Amino acid sequence: MTEEERTKLKEIIQEHILKVEADIKELNELVKPVSLDASIGRISRMDAINNKSINEDALRKTQKRLQKLENIITIADTKEFGKCVRCGSEIPFGRLEFMPESRSCVKCARR
Ligand SMILES: [Zn+2]
Structure with a gap:
């Protein structure tokens, strides 16, 4: 990886972190306890509960992704960054650009 690519990737990681943090904020709003207010009918209450569990799932996944991104930023200046942890070969720039937490x-990810 060139220094230029590293700098670019660090910017991309920061952008991803900001986006993921915004997503988490939004999801946190969506998973607030479902109101048992009698003004919403039984069906819509069930809908709300269903959506809540979908959103909780999304929230968990997004939080995990944020953790990975935060971990990757701490190694972004080391030789480890951009190298496959399993086989040691360089991870293509395009893959890192799309999914910097890889x-x-x-090949190894598919295994
Ligand atoms: Zn590999």
Whole structure:
């Protein structure tokens, strides 16, 4: 990886972190307890509960992604960054650009 690519990727990681943090904020709003207010009918209350569990799932996944992104930013200046943790080969720039938290190459990720 060139220094230029590293700098670019660090910017991309920061952008991803900001986006993921915004998503988490939004999801946190959506998973607030469902009101048992009698003004909403039984069906819509069930809908609200269903959506809530979908959103809770999304929230968990998004929080995990944020953790990965925060981990990756701490190693962004080391030799480890951009290398596959399993086989040691360089992870293609395009993959890192799309998913900067990747720690393995496409081949190993598929295994
Ligand atoms: Zn690999």
